[in-house]
Amino acid sequence: MKVAVIRFPGSNCDQDALWSLRNSVGIEAEYVWHESDSLVGYEGVFLPGGFSYGDYLRCGAMAAQAPILSEVRRFADEGRPVIGACNGFQVLCESGILPGALLRNEKEKFVCKTVRLRTISRASAWTRDLPETLDIPIAHGEGRYIAEAATIQALEDSGRVAFRYEGDNPNGSLDSIAGILNRKGNVLGMMPHPERAANPVLGKTDGIAILRAFELVVA
Amino acid sequence: MVTVRLFVTLKPSLLDSAGRTVAGSLQKLGFDEVQGARIGKLIELQMDKFDDARMKEMCQKLLANPVIEDFRYEVVA
Numbered sequence: 001m002k003v004a005v006i007r008f009p010g011s012n013c014d015q016d017a018l019w020s021l022r023n024s025v026g027i028e029a030e031y032v033w034h035e036s037d038s039l040v041g042y043e044g045v046f047l048p049g050g051f052s053y054g055d056y057l058r059c060g061a062m063a064a065q066a067p068i069l070s071e072v073r074r075f076a077d078e079g080r081p082v083i084g085a086c087n088g089f090q091v092l093c094e095s096g097i098l099p100g101a102l103l104r105n106e107k108e109k110f111v112c113k114t115v116r117l118r119t120i121s122r123a124s125a126w127t128r129d130l131p132e133t134l135d136i137p138i139a140h141g142e143g144r145y146i147a148e149a150a151t152i153q154a155l156e157d158s159g160r161v162a163f164r165y166e167g168d169n170p171n172g173s174l175d176s177i178a179g180i181l182n183r184k185g186n187v188l189g190m191m192p193h194p195e196r197a198a199n200p201v202l203g204k205t206d207g208i209a210i211l212r213a214f215e216l217v218v219a
Numbered sequence: 220m221v222t223v224r225l226f227v228t229l230k231p232s233l234l235d236s237a238g239r240t241v242a243g244s245l246q247k248l249g250f251d252e253v254q255g256a257r258i259g260k261l262i263e264l265q266m267d268k269f270d271d272a273r274m275k276e277m278c279q280k281l282l283a284n285p286v287i288e289d290f291r292y293e294v295v296a
Contacts, residue, residue, distance in 0.1 A: 058284055065281060094284065101286040103229075104236045146233060146287065172234070 001218055003044040003081075004032040006072070006088075008052035008063045013086065013195060017048045020198035025211045034066040044081040044214045045072050047088030049139070049193055059102060059142050060090030069095055081217035082187040083126070083210075086140055089179070089189035098182055098189045099155070100147030106172025110141040114204070116166040117178050117192060123159035124185030125216040134163075134206040136192035138170060143191040145173040145180070155180055162188055186217050221269045225292040227283045228259035269294050 005017045014031060021029040029046070032039065039045065053062035063069075069091075075082050076097050084092040092098040105111060114137045119130045147155070152174055155161050162179035169176045171191070179190030194207030229235045235257050242256040262282060274292060283290040 057282070061281060061284065093286075099286075101284055103233065103287060106234065106236050108236045108240050144236075148286075172236075 001043040001215060002028040002030065002041060003046055003214060004039050004042040005029055005046045005048060006034060006068055007031050007048070008034045008050070008066065008091075010052045010054055011048050011050035011087070013049035013193060016193070016195040016198075017046045017085075020195040020207070020211055021046065021214075024198040024205075024208050025214070027211070027214055032068060034063065034068050037067040037071065039068070039071040039075065043218055045075050045083070046195075047072070047082070047084035047091050048195070049086030049088060052087055052091065055142075058094065060087060060092075060094040063087075063091045064094035064096075073097060076182060076184075076187045079184050079186045081126070081214045083194075083214075084187075084189045085193050085195065086138075086143075086191055089191055090142070092187065092189040097187055098180055099151050100145055100180070102142050102191070103144040103146055104142050105140070105144055105170070110139075111143070111170045112139040113137065113170070114197075115170055115178075115192060117163040118166045120161045120164055121159040121181065124162065124181045124188070126181065126185065126188040126210070126213045127162050128216065129213070130209050131206075133166060134209070135197065135204065136194055136207055136210075137196045137204070138192045139196075140171070140191055143171040143173065145171075145177045145191070147174065152177075158183070160185075163190060163192070221266050222295045223264045223266060223269060223274065223292050224295050225262040225264065225278065225282060225290060226259055227262065227278075227288050227290045228257060230287055230289055231257075233287060
């Protein structure tokens with residue numbers, strides 16, 4: 001399979017994503033510029049972290065209007081694997097592909113550290129085979145996940161909360177939510193960076209299992 | 220040419236962490252009368268002509284996120 005790593009002006013985890021997919025998982029991956037309007041030849045999408053459009057207006061707001069997003073939306077609708085990590089998660093929420101929004105961290109601090117995630121739902125191929133807990137880095141100033149109470153309830157009831165922060169809640173997210181899934185389970189948005197925990201040489205490898213799931217969602 | 224002044228604010232039900240920090244700093248400076256602060260955005264748009272429906276569309280599509288924000292605007296001569 002071939003995964004498109006989407007690059008926006010201001011993306012900065014695109015290289016980590018590409019490297020990790022190719023070298024740690026062995027999946028073919030190429031960059032796709034945000035102004036492209038075609039994902040023909042690709043089977044999955046990685047929306048990387050960073051500060052697309054300088055985080056102007058709101059994180060992910062401008063990126064959500066980029067031409068490539070119509071293709072990302074098509075992939076989401078067709079059940080193809082789409083993952084957004086950090087800024088990628090913000091783009092997925094801003095575009096309405098995932099519900100809710102990400103606000104400034106409750107304590108107004110940019111938090112950069114490794115956190116422990118607990119896998120909550122097994123309803124999606126993204127999470128079905130993951131270990132109970134994963135140690136994955138976060139690096140964000142705006143990661144406080146919020147949504148209306150009814151939306152949160154629906155996410156909880158339908159097995160769409162993928163991950164929760166274990167222990168301390170680093171950003172004030174409702175119910176310590178760290179990652180969520182769309183209705184079909186093929187779109188995963190998460191604040192932590194699996195692509196930053198995918199290289200044995202750097203000492204962290206828990207993200208590899210998440211990236212490997214690209215092939216499970218396709219199947 | 221018309222100027223439209225748009226105010227985008229976080230919904231009242233949501234914690235405005237930046238506003239809370241600013242209110243706390245004012246209190247520390249001795250401005251005890253400050254009970255709270257909410258921070259929003261002011262966006263001024265210059266337009267050839269103003270159309271209310273199109274203005275609303277701009278707000279809903281890009282300028283404000285209806286999940287977390289309210290908006291109001293005024294046409295200034």
